[in-house]
Amino acid sequence: MEVLQYIVRKLIAGIPLVLGVTLISFVLIVYFGPDKTYELLGKNPTAEEIAEIRSQLGYDQPFTTRYLDYLREVIRLEFGNSESTDEKVSSILARTIPTSLALAIPGFILGNLLGVMLALVAAYFRGYWIDKFIMGFAAVGMSISFLIAIIGFQILLSSSDGLDLLPVRGWDTSTPLQYIRYVTVPTLATVFVALGYNTRFYRAVIVEEMTRDHVRTARAFGVPPAQLFYRNILKNSMIPIVTRIMFSIPVIVISGSLLLESYFGIPGVGKVTYDAIVTGDQPILKAVVVLTAVLFVVAQLLADICYRIVDPRVSLK
Amino acid sequence: MAAGTNKPLLSVRDLVVEFETDQGVLRAVDGVSFDIHAGETLGLVGESGCGKTVTGLSILGLVPSPPGRIVSGRILLEGSDLAGMDEVGLRKIRGSKVSMIFQEPMTALNPVFRIGNQMRDVLQRHQGLTRLQAHSAAIEILAKVGIPEPAVRVEDYPHQLSGGMRQRVMIAMALSCGPKLLVADEPTTALDVTTQAQVLEQIVRLQQEFGMAMLLVTHDLGVVAETCRHAVVMYCGRIVESSSIDELFARPRHPYTTGLLASIPRATEERGDELPVIPGMVPDLLHLPRGCAFADRCPKAHERCRQSVPHLDLLQSTRTSVACYEPNA
């Protein structure tokens, strides 16, 4: 019950954020967005025809009226149909989000898991050559552009100048093997770049925890290293780790794979969003922006609940 | 040391601990030697930075490394040398034969585990108890250190307890495996005054009940006076005086000890009287003078004090050792 109350309170607290995002998206995408009048008109329109279309589109209404209309659509989750394919936006999202997840999840999990592992090793041996080696590797990962990593792995694994093992681009999940063949290059590029940032971040968090007093106490009571790392260091580092993971979820679900999907021609949300940007497909852009904001509110909520689970000092009040 | 024919429980000999810093090597402990007999309490006194905490940490091999390192010396516990022991061997001793409690009760316990869980962990590891046995043993020892409703408190997280209670939990954990030696590093410094007295009393009572020896590391001569029979005074990594408590307070031999004693506030003194303070500053450990480290602050210092370091020698016809060319009579 207490938890439920907390959830409701948190969701209400998220309303200003979502409102703000709708305001921004309205101002930038609709109010100052491209004028659709002439797309809907025939050749040589008369002044009346123009005025009629403009009134249909609501262009003659004042700002607040138009924004409230926009808001009403958002609240009812009526995003309408795509302007380029006329498919319902909701069905487009339902179709493409699973693809984006299938593409992003392996890289996300590997990037974080390996990041924590490398960070633990680096932190444990801090100051020694293995720490320097890992952090040097992380610095390289941080300094290579994602785009360059993508092209690099593509050359290495998919071109006739490299190993030529995997498809150059495209997407196919009909069999697990096909899935692996298509997901490998994007995943490698993601992991390589994400690992740099993750390792660095997690190492800093872990080193901070390693120097705490209770770690010294545990050592003074004969706690062996493996248990020390799990009980005293990893568990206490969970809050920043959970925060980082939770807040990257909205980005992965909605637009994080935009570059990957448009580069490899993978039919996920990122590709749809990119196409919508290029063609000015307002209903899709609207849906994507609002959904991201809602996901951020949910991520914040999930993060808070996770804090409660990992840290008894945090209370849901 | 207290005269006794039996061998000491702990015997530290010529301990040297160094830290590597950007500016060079810093010698935090320089040739420290002392003995503790079974059941006896030794006070290790000095200002912060004098090397007393590092000495305490060395016994359990807890000097942070890098940058710290035991360079030479022996730490003999019942004949086996802890200074040369590997981690695996030390882990068997930590918390079982030798326990340690720390200054900061607020941060010394793991915040994300219940205190019962942390206590059970120690008992299960060292005593080979089952979970259930460890649980009742934990409750039993919590009751001994004066925690009310121990069966309830054992399910608390550290942040639910006050500082004094947390320090009692630390003491309970330290005593849970019946150690032969307790290293207590400023155990009451972070507590408020009333709690200080209670906790200190508790430590002394339990020490007698368990018959264990204690190394009490503190800057507070008052605490030493209440708990110890014998004390060692450190300054800049070296022992400057080693004496029985009665002698130390009645006839401090080293000028530094005299200064320390003079700076203790006394209830009998008139209000408004300023406490005498030792003039000058503690020298930088990286740039210690060639001679006695206290020479620059010492009213009796002369040429020889600045030329060479005085040895810690037994003063004739006393039981006090002092490292001074001009000890007080």
Added chain:
Amino acid sequence: MSARADTVGAHGDSLWSKAFRKFRHDRVGMWSLAVVLAYAIVALGVVLGVWATDWAEVSGPKWSPASVEYWFGTNIIGQDIFARSLYSTRTAFEVGLLVALGATALGALLGAIAGFFSGTWIDELIIWVMGVLDSVPFILLVAAIAYTLQGSPWAMHIAMISTFWIGTARLIRGEVIKLKSLEYVEAAQAIGVNRLMIIFRHILPNTFHILLVQATLSFVAAIKSEVILSFLGLGVKDGMSWGLMISESTFEVLAGFFNNFLAASVLMFGLVMAFNMFSDALQDALDPRTVK
């Protein structure tokens, strides 16, 4: 581990002179600074028209390999890749410097205001704006701003500034809340010094070390974002950049011609890596915990 305990001796120096001395002894930091300066000279040369003036000219055969005439070869329509690389360096500095300055200034200003008025509606408002901007997907924001500015070449810069300031503002806000309670600030308030004066004269100067580090981070982020945005057609509109070169090269690499790709990615990697290392060294040198 060189970041430890630069404490003993040297009492009474300012944070800056200590940091400067410390940085000078940091070999990696000095080398990375040298590399960054070398790139800066290249960029300056392009601005002054000393070199790479012919970057847009079609001067040779298509895809000629590296030679004395064309150091890095030529691209698909016979333009000199070396000249284009140099010109792109200039673009990188332009984007990096503008965004770093803009984002840091904005972050400092809004962060300081939020921190100074913490607990009031002004603070709430700024925090709300930060949260909102953080929740809009970056690439969509760039696209939306590009729409609004009707394809202006500055859309990318403005979009980056409007998101990159947030991190700086959060740090400065926290720092200002800390500084606000210091005695001299309270004293200034007590004798009725103008609030803006307090922020600009007494508080912001004490956060300069944070701003400097944040500016280096924004610089790197801007260069990296430029590459991706330009590739997606949302970045540099006229001129040449590493992003556009890589975008050009995606067809070439599959045909087995790597010069364009290698030139852009190696040059970019060099600058970003050097800047990252410079930024690290700067943080080490300025960290009050290590300088004390």
